[in-house]
Amino acid sequence: MSQPATSLTAVVFDWAGTVIDFGSCAPMGAFVRLFEQFGVQLSIAEARGPMGVAKWDHIQALGRLPRIAAQWQARHGRPFTDADVDHLYEVFTPMNAAVVPDYADFIPGAVDVVNALRTRGLKIGSTTGYNRPIMDVVTPIAARGGYVPDNLVCAGDLAAGRPSPLMMYRTFADLGVWPPHTVVKVDDTGVGLEEGLNAGTWTVGLAVSGNANGLTLAEWQALDADAQQARRQAATATLRAAGAHYVIDSVADLLPVIDDIEARLQRGEQP
Numbered sequence: 001m002s003q004p005a006t007s008l009t010a011v012v013f014d015w016a017g018t019v020i021d022f023g024s025c026a027p028m029g030a031f032v033r034l035f036e037q038f039g040v041q042l043s044i045a046e047a048r049g050p051m052g053v054a055k056w057d058h059i060q061a062l063g064r065l066p067r068i069a070a071q072w073q074a075r076h077g078r079p080f081t082d083a084d085v086d087h088l089y090e091v092f093t094p095m096n097a098a099v100v101p102d103y104a105d106f107i108p109g110a111v112d113v114v115n116a117l118r119t120r121g122l123k124i125g126s127t128t129g130y131n132r133p134i135m136d137v138v139t140p141i142a143a144r145g146g147y148v149p150d151n152l153v154c155a156g157d158l159a160a161g162r163p164s165p166l167m168m169y170r171t172f173a174d175l176g177v178w179p180p181h182t183v184v185k186v187d188d189t190g191v192g193l194e195e196g197l198n199a200g201t202w203t204v205g206l207a208v209s210g211n212a213n214g215l216t217l218a219e220w221q222a223l224d225a226d227a228q229q230a231r232r233q234a235a236t237a238t239l240r241a242a243g244a245h246y247v248i249d250s251v252a253d254l255l256p257v258i259d260d261i262e263a264r265l266q267r268g269e270q271p
Contacts, residue, residue: 005179005181005182005265006265006266006268007182007262007265008122008182008183008184008258008261008262008265009122009123009175009177009178009182009183010122010123010124010125010150010171010175010177010182010183010184011117011122011123011124011125011183011184011186011254011258012124012125012126012127012168012171012183012184012185012186012196012201013114013124013125013126013149013186013187013251014052014126014127014128014129014186014187014188014189014192015126015128015130015135015138016103016128016129016130016188016210017051017107017188017189017206017209017210017211018107018110018186018187018188018206018209018210018251019106019107019110019114019126019142019147019251020103020104020105020106020107020110020138020142021100021103021104021105021107022105022107022108022209022215022216022217022220022250023209023210023211023213023214023215023216023217023219023220024048024051024188024189024210024211024214025103025214025216026096026099026100026102026103026104027047027051027055027058027096028044028047028048028214029099030092030095030096030099031047031058031059031062031092032044032047033095034059034088034091034092034095035062035068035088037091038072038075038076038088039071039075039076040068040071040072040075041071042062042068044214046062046065046067046068047062048211048214049061049062049065050062050191051129051189051191051211052129052162052187052188052189052190052191052192052211053129053155053161053162053163053191054129054131054155054156054161054162055089055092055093055096055129055130055131055134055155056085056086056089056155056156057155057161058129059085059088059089059092060082060085063080063084063085063088064080068080072084093131093133093134094133096130096134097133097134097136097137100130100134100137100138101137101141104138104141104142106142106145106147107209107217107250107251107252108217108250108252109250109251109252110147110250110251110252111145111146111147112252113251113252113254113255114147114149115146116255117255117258120258122258123150123175123176123177124149124150125149125150125151125153125171125174125175125177125183126149126151126152126153126171127152127153127154127162127167127168127171127192127195128152128153128154128155129155129161129162129189129192130154130155131154131155131156132154132156132157135152135154139152150174150175151170151171151174151175153167153170153171153174157170158170162191162192162194162195163191163194163195163198164195164198165195165196165198165199165200167195168180168183168185168195168196168198168199168201169199172199179200180199180200180201181200181201181202181265181270181271182265183196183199183201183202184196184201184202184203184204184257184258184261185197185199185201185202185203185204186203186204186206186251186254187203187204187205187206187210188205188206188209188210188211188212188239189210189211189212189242190212190238190239190241190242191242193205193239193242193243193244194242194243197243197271200271201271202245202246202261202271203243203244203245203246203271204244204245204246204247204248204254204257205236205239205240205242205244205246205247205248206239206247206248206249206250206251207232207235207236207239207247207248207249208220208228208231208232208235208249208250209249209250209251210235212234212235212238212239213231213232213235215231232249235247245271246260
């Protein structure tokens, strides 16, 4: 029998920038090197723009940027096409898979928070913009560190990825949880939050540990308090604009939010 609709049933986490890879750094260098191989200069800021969507869609979005499209036209003598996306994607997947082990450290507090949620009886779901070949590298590393979510839905598993709710719908089915307002989606990207919103869940954005901030843990810790606050505020504004119900620094700060959502459910509130 399902839990009453006034109690949470599950928390669904993104991966990079949320549970592992502080700053969501693994894909960035790979995107830059990918386009360099084809004679196109891409900045880290440009590479971060579409973060959270499926990597094929990410490459397509980058190729449609006016500055990138102009470079491609100049170098290759023709516009950037979906056939080019297919080719770049084939090159990108092994390139990204090769570097993800270097960025697979857990975000501080992540495993403890997940364990605490399990103690409360909540199921742990996961969706990602990574495809299966990349996650085949990531998941064993995470498992050795103590993180094994109850499901995994990857980009490319379904007909559409983020911001559609389809990966969340698959997660509901995998975990046997419903209705959507008893589920919380935790993500560091706007498109990942939209995935949760479109599925009808509560959403929690991560301002410091993820793509919106874009710094490694060491880089973040090296900033003074004023610089940290300025970056925190900018990232928070970005995630709020995407519709986040809550914005916190990292997953380490999640448990008080879960308590607040539970209290709101008890009062009959829904997202």
